[in-house]
Amino acid sequence: MEDNQAAERPARPMLGRGHIVATALAMLDARGVDAFSMRKLGGALGADPMAVYHYFPNKAALFDAVVEAIYIAIDTTGPVPDAWDEAVATYLYAARTVMRAHPGALALIATRPVNTVPVYALLEVIAARLARAGARPTDAIAMVHCLATYAVGQVLADVGAPVGGPEAPPPDPATFDPSVIPTLVAAMEGGWAFDPDAVFDTGLRAMIAGFGSRYGLADQT
Amino acid sequence: MEDNQAAERPARPMLGRGHIVATALAMLDARGVDAFSMRKLGGALGADPMAVYHYFPNKAALFDAVVEAIYIAIDTTGPVPDAWDEAVATYLYAARTVMRAHPGALALIATRPVNTVPVYALLEVIAARLARAGARPTDAIAMVHCLATYAVGQVLADVGAPVGGPEAPPPDPATFDPSVIPTLVAAMEGGWAFDPDAVFDTGLRAMIAGFGSRYGLADQT
DNA sequence: ACCTGAACACCGTTCAAGT
DNA sequence: ACCTGAACACCGTTCAAGT
Secondary structure: OOOOOOOOOOOOOOOOHHHHHHHHHHHHHHHHHHHOOHHHHHHHOOOOOOHHHHOOOOHHHHHHHHHHHHHHHOOOOOOOOOOHHHHHHHHHHHHHHHHHOOHHHHHHHHHOOOOOHHHHHHHHHHHHHHHHOOOOHHHHHHHHHHHHHHHHHHHHHHHOOOOOOOOOOOOOHHHOOOOOOHHHHHHHOOOOOOOHHHHHHHHHHHHHHHHHHHHOOOOOO | OOOOOOOOOOOOOOOOHHHHHHHHHHHHHHHHHHHOOHHHHHHHOOOOOOHHHHOOOOHHHHHHHHHHHHHHOOOOOOOOOOOHHHHHHHHHHHHHHHHHOOHHHHHHHHHOOOOOHHHHHHHHHHHHHHHHOOOOHHHHHHHHHHHHHHHHHHHHHHHOOOOOOOOOOOOOHHHOOOOOOHHHHHHHOOOOOOOHHHHHHHHHHHHHHHHHHHHOOOOOO
């Protein structure tokens, strides 16, 4: 019931939730969750370490706001192809692009579900497109969930900053015994290199195609 | 080159890497990464907080060992169905079962790739089965990567402990405006409940089937 | 309303020391 | 070889206080 508006603003400081979230996200992207601290955030904001607590009750609440900000940055309002499968792929690519831009926050995204209307609205867009192609609502939601977890898992493996300290450097492949991993060795020969973009696309298309035949999805003509 | 065996053992203490990893994993499962600390680990081991540093250079190295221990617990030596797609699904189910048993370590699994022979050997089993069904080695590896990231993403969303403090409780669905999320609301009506097992299966089968038709996979008869 | 600063109970890691 | 304990530079959060 406290609904009095803020008609005038004091001098310069005025942190504000949006500014705090943006600064925290930049810090996370630069150095990961482990290196993040509320005290450094205060420093980056040019304020007392404790100033943030006026806007967020604790670090967890701030992280929830960061995750939501990332979800909201996923834009689904642009034009998409007419075909249902291409449209769904386009939405997932949009999500991937935004998530890849925030490597240090990925562990938060993967681990802190945000149950808010903006996030639901994002899922709704994809679910609605699947429903329009003939899926029942419950099946559409299951499919969106599968596609979303796949995208998160891919991006995490691709660019995700490690939780719990820096990761160990990979060992010299030459020390491996080829006889225990023949398929892997065979793939490496010929100068083949792992391409995250191509691999993401392969799995995404496979899952979408699989859903299509499983549920008989098709565009009305 | 230091190959002298440990022929005799002192009295009781003798922590040992295996015991430390097991204890750390139990602590992670019980309370998550945020609640874990090297000092508490020392306490749980009944030793000085610093004793662990004799076996692991730092917390990150210990976490790498924990992740590898989880991967090694995935057993792929049991019998699998003859059909390539059922065999692959069986391997992924084995991975899911083990990962689900360690909710507090999932953020570590998803975020700390372990480049060791035992882990490669695990991937090799699945890749080899796909190759035997007709996939080229490079395609087989891409497929395994997609399936693995999907499984990790699913389990993370399903049971993963939050990184960065406890998560906020979900809001009352009754406060949502049904008009912005009609498909989601439609799915909820009729008492439909989200079933993690069924959803995992749906996405897994869809991806496998999609790979099958994309690469023309089939068992030799 | 918004920010400060001291204080409390913690961290990871280093290092010199014990046995 | 294996473990201890003090010490250092940090944490998140609470709370009384300032403007």
